[in-house]
Amino acid sequence: MVNFAHAALGMYVAFAYFELRQTGELVLPIIGLPDRVSIVDAPTIETALITCALLSAVLGLVIYFCVFKWLRTAPALARVVASLGLLLYFEAIVELRFTETSATQLSLGSILPEGSSEWFGVSVPNNRFMLAGLALLVALVLRAVFRHTRFGLATRAAAENEKGVLLLGHSPDRLAAINWMVASLLAGVSVILIASVTKQLDPLATSLLVVPALAAALFGGLRSFVVTALAGLGIGMAQSAILNFTTQTDWIPSWIPQGGFQQALPFLLIVIALTVRGETLPGRSTIPESRLPNSPHPRFVGMTTLILSGATLIGLLTLDSQWRLAIVVSMIAALIALSSVVLTGYVGQISLAQFAFAGVAGFATAKLAVDAGIPFPWAPIIAVAMTTGLGLLVGLPAVRVRGMTLAVATLGAAVAIEELLFKSSALGGLEGQRVPRPRLFGIDLGFSAIGSDNFRPAFGIFVLVVLVAVFLAVANLRRSPTGLRWLAVRANERAAAASGINVPATKLSAFAVSSMIAGIGGVLLGYQLEKLAPASFTVFAALALLALAYLGGIASTSGAVIAGILVSGGIVTQLSGGDIGGSPDRQFAISGLALIAMAILYPDGISGAARRALARRRRLRQLVSNNADADARAADRSPADS
Amino acid sequence: MSPLLEVTDLMVSYGGLNAVDLVSFSVEEAGIVGLIGPNGAGKTTCIDALSGFIPHATGRVRFAGENIEGWPAHRRAEHGLVRTFQSVEMFDDLTVRENLIVAATTTRWWSVFIDACRPSYRVRNIDVEWALEATGLGGEGERYPTELGHGQRRLAGLARVLASRPRLVLLDEPAAGLDSAESVALASRLRSLPDLGIAVLLVDHDMGLVLDVCEQIHVLDLGRVIASGPPREVRTNPDVVEAYLGSEADE
Numbered sequence: 001m002v003n004f005a006h007a008a009l010g011m012y013v014a015f016a017y018f019e020l021r022q023t024g025e026l027v028l029p030i031i032g033l034p035d036r037v038s039i040v041d042a043p044t045i046e047t048a049l050i051t052c053a054l055l056s057a058v059l060g061l062v063i064y065f066c067v068f069k070w071l072r073t074a075p076a077l078a079r080v081v082a083s084l085g086l087l088l089y090f091e092a093i094v095e096l097r098f099t100e101t102s103a104t105q106l107s108l109g110s111i112l113p114e115g116s117s118e119w120f121g122v123s124v125p126n127n128r129f130m131l132a133g134l135a136l137l138v139a140l141v142l143r144a145v146f147r148h149t150r151f152g153l154a155t156r157a158a159a160e161n162e163k164g165v166l167l168l169g170h171s172p173d174r175l176a177a178i179n180w181m182v183a184s185l186l187a188g189v190s191v192i193l194i195a196s197v198t199k200q201l202d203p204l205a206t207s208l209l210v211v212p213a214l215a216a217a218l219f220g221g222l223r224s225f226v227v228t229a230l231a232g233l234g235i236g237m238a239q240s241a242i243l244n245f246t247t248q249t250d251w252i253p254s255w256i257p258q259g260g261f262q263q264a265l266p267f268l269l270i271v272i273a274l275t276v277r278g279e280t281l282p283g284r285s286t287i288p289e290s291r292l293p294n295s296p297h298p299r300f301v302g303m304t305t306l307i308l309s310g311a312t313l314i315g316l317l318t319l320d321s322q323w324r325l326a327i328v329v330s331m332i333a334a335l336i337a338l339s340s341v342v343l344t345g346y347v348g349q350i351s352l353a354q355f356a357f358a359g360v361a362g363f364a365t366a367k368l369a370v371d372a373g374i375p376f377p378w379a380p381i382i383a384v385a386m387t388t389g390l391g392l393l394v395g396l397p398a399v400r401v402r403g404m405t406l407a408v409a410t411l412g413a414a415v416a417i418e419e420l421l422f423k424s425s426a427l428g429g430l431e432g433q434r435v436p437r438p439r440l441f442g443i444d445l446g447f448s449a450i451g452s453d454n455f456r457p458a459f460g461i462f463v464l465v466v467l468v469a470v471f472l473a474v475a476n477l478r479r480s481p482t483g484l485r486w487l488a489v490r491a492n493e494r495a496a497a498a499s500g501i502n503v504p505a506t507k508l509s510a511f512a513v514s515s516m517i518a519g520i521g522g523v524l525l526g527y528q529l530e531k532l533a534p535a536s537f538t539v540f541a542a543l544a545l546l547a548l549a550y551l552g553g554i555a556s557t558s559g560a561v562i563a564g565i566l567v568s569g570g571i572v573t574q575l576s577g578g579d580i581g582g583s584p585d586r587q588f589a590i591s592g593l594a595l596i597a598m599a600i601l602y603p604d605g606i607s608g609a610a611r612r613a614l615a616r617r618r619r620l621r622q623l624v625s626n627n628a629d630a631d632a633r634a635a636d637r638s639p640a641d642s
Numbered sequence: 643m644s645p646l647l648e649v650t651d652l653m654v655s656y657g658g659l660n661a662v663d664l665v666s667f668s669v670e671e672a673g674i675v676g677l678i679g680p681n682g683a684g685k686t687t688c689i690d691a692l693s694g695f696i697p698h699a700t701g702r703v704r705f706a707g708e709n710i711e712g713w714p715a716h717r718r719a720e721h722g723l724v725r726t727f728q729s730v731e732m733f734d735d736l737t738v739r740e741n742l743i744v745a746a747t748t749t750r751w752w753s754v755f756i757d758a759c760r761p762s763y764r765v766r767n768i769d770v771e772w773a774l775e776a777t778g779l780g781g782e783g784e785r786y787p788t789e790l791g792h793g794q795r796r797l798a799g800l801a802r803v804l805a806s807r808p809r810l811v812l813l814d815e816p817a818a819g820l821d822s823a824e825s826v827a828l829a830s831r832l833r834s835l836p837d838l839g840i841a842v843l844l845v846d847h848d849m850g851l852v853l854d855v856c857e858q859i860h861v862l863d864l865g866r867v868i869a870s871g872p873p874r875e876v877r878t879n880p881d882v883v884e885a886y887l888g889s890e891a892d893e
Contacts, residue, residue, distance in 0.1 A: 295735055474758075476757060480753075480757030480758075481743060482749060482757040483757070484736060484744045485744055485747075491733035491734055492731050492734075495727065495731040495732070497695070497714070497715035498695075498719060498724065498726075498803075499719060499744055499803075499806065500716050500719035500720045500724070500748065501744065502717075505751075513754060
């Protein structure tokens with residue numbers, strides 16, 4: 001189990017700790033329960049720390065029993081989505097229930113002693129050493145526990161084979177619950193310590209600590225505590241060293257953002273770790289992942305496309321400007337979701353980097369048009385081609401890994417792309433990069449206009465044409481030998497290889513197609529926003545979009561359309577008048593919970609659930625009419641009998 | 643004429659253990675060769691190595707005049723050396739016919755672009771239909787593998803390898819879990835394969851099927867070939883009797 005919400009949980013607990021220290025109130029993270037309960041008036045460091053350690057352990061327990069217990073045998077994707085839901089939930093809860101945490105609040109009595117010592121001419125605060133020592137100590141203790149106690153042995157056995165452990169008289173549930181408690185406790189306490197040492201606590205950045213943490217865990221092969229701890233320390237030190245180095249030298253081009261290399265390092269390490277450990281085909285004893293959502297053969301493609309695009313066209317031409325904006329937002333989101341349908345739905349490769357690819361294409365289009373003066377159809381075409389190449393490049397190491405590990409690697413790639421490229425001053429930095437209006441054969445296809453003409457239908461129609469073309473192409477691929485090969489690889493890599501399929505090449509083809517689609521979506525997003533900034537393509541938006549695609553139905557083209565309709569700012573938001581479920585943060589929290597519930601209840605997503613409901617109704621109706629026939633026959637006969 | 647498949651000193655070791663230890667044998671064009679042995683003799687490992695699933699296998703493997711050692715699995719399959727799996731391993735998301743289409747089509751790197759524009763299965767459909775008929779699954783093409791009974795599932799696995807029009811099929815315990823009637827039907831289908839120009843390497847620990855079908859048999863025990871010859875010689879070979887009885891007495 002890889003939990004992307006692990007650092008987010010720690011982040012929440014750290015917020016709770018500092019709030020508790022200041023106000024004496026413990027903030028509860030569950031919607032529906034009272035916001036906060038008063039513990040003591042002026043808690044000491046010890047009380048607060050112990051309370052929060054307990055809080056994190058209890059949270060771990062609740063999370064296990066409410067969420068992951070039900071997903072133990074679910075496909076990796078369902079577990080990824082559930083943990084993304086949890087991540088969104090914690091983000092939203094922190095925004096909802098805490099006010100801005102200031103630096104003064106964070107310096108409220110440090111937990112570890114202050115003071116510093118001189119090492120190789122550099123002054124290093126002592127508490128850094130204590131933190132490092134503590135991490136190693138915990139790793140050693142964990143190692144001892146998991147090596148030499150019955151509990152540790154049973155846990156390791158349960159990770160290999162739950163049934164076997166059950167037969168030996170251990171409850172895998174209890175083992176898992178205890179491990180969740182310990183892991184959550186460690187996450188909570190360590191983020192509290194880190195925040196109290198660095199005097200920084202940012203909801204987003206802290207949640208993303210999970211990336212270097214997972215990089216370290218991958219180095220330890222998800223097995224060795226000590227190697228993981230050492231790798232973690234190594235990554236941290238290397239990051240500081242890089243930061244130090246980049247601020248002192250001047251040969252590094254100035255367009256590379258400060259901290260870019262530092263943030264990209266985990267990805268590089270993940271790639272190295274995976275390339276060394278990965279295998280291009282799983283071995284004979286590899287337990288196959290349980291199945292992904294069913295990928296139905298698309299039917300009535302022509303008719304569906306005609307009806308949907310007709311309705312969209314009418315909407316674009318008749319509705320007001322806010323509606324036009326909502327429709328365009330939905331269409332572009334559907335397009336980017338289609339890229340996940342290809343890669344994740346059809347080929348089973350969980351990629352969290354699709355939105356980053358979209359960003360690369362968006363920025364590249366702007367750069368090519370503004371700086372190189374390349375006119376409209378060519379700038380985006382070149383940009384999309386570049387993005388396809390980048391997708392292949394990221395896919396190259398990715399073909400050696402599968403499941404959760406791939407999700408971690410692509411998340412690392414997304415963070416690296418965001419930090420190194422999007423934040424670069426050459427791309428406008430934080431102010432953003434202007435994207436020139438598209439213009440074809442003298443027709444202005446730009447989105448914005450003055451007054452009530454704003455959000456011009458012309459752009460909407462342009463987006464619609466592109467979306468329909470891509471939609472049909474994906475539906476065609478699903479119905480072609482290429483699509484069958486993709487699904488074959490998804491179902492069983494070994495059998496696929498035995499049937500003459502070049503598995504790595506097949507995965508790469510999907511990476512290419514998928515990043516091409518994401519690129520097209522990114523270009524359109526650029527034209528829609530007319531100004532791109534790092535905030536246009538954040539990792540969190542990427543996670544939310546993948547989650548939506550999963551919610552819609554990751555393995556079918558209609559799922560992408562549903563994802564587009566559901567996207568924040570899209571058609572559903574417009575329909576609800578923008579105030580469904582209260583404030584946006586509350587909405588986020590609820591959608592996080594909805595995501596978890598969907599992952600548990602309907603792994604096929606909305607489109608799959610709808611399809612099954614339809615099939616059931618058809619069967620039911622058949623049954624009813626059969627019974628009615630029988631009744632009628634019985635009625636015919638009865639007069640004769642009497 | 644040189645044999646279709648010629649294996650010389652095949653060796654697979656895991657740690658210090660030699661799962662396959664200097665095994666040599668050959669399969670003639672359109673021949674049926676059996677590879678038998680008690681559980682753990684290295685039969686499946688042999689098939690894994692020959693079909694390209696064990697990259698660290700050593701030894702010489704010549705197939706249809708080419709040295710194929712080091713080739714990845716898919717390349718061997720494309721050249722007509724295909725295999726089935728002990729646990730069948732169908733693509734459960736695809737119908738039986740689609741499973742066969744996957745094996746019957748070859749794609750090039752530009753196929754993606756053509757397929758994106760044109761949704762047809764451009765297939766040598768004859769091969770798929772032929773393979774369905776040859777295995778008696780003509781009526782089951784539209785069903786999903788999970789809907790089939792165990793015997794039919796095994797046949798579907800066989801149909802999938804036949805759909806690629808192979809020159810040699812490596813069958814890994816094709817009769818496992820079949821009842822005796824199904825097993826007899828399978829035997830007659832296997833016997834007909836050489837007439838279609840397809841050579842067979844049949845692996846099983848069930849002596850009955852192998853002795854019945856094969857012209858030439860090699861007996862493996864603990865990774866080594868302990869006997870070779872036509873069925874009636876192997877049946878009476880004292881080493882074989884001991885390997886089998888010995889292992890069964892242990893069980």
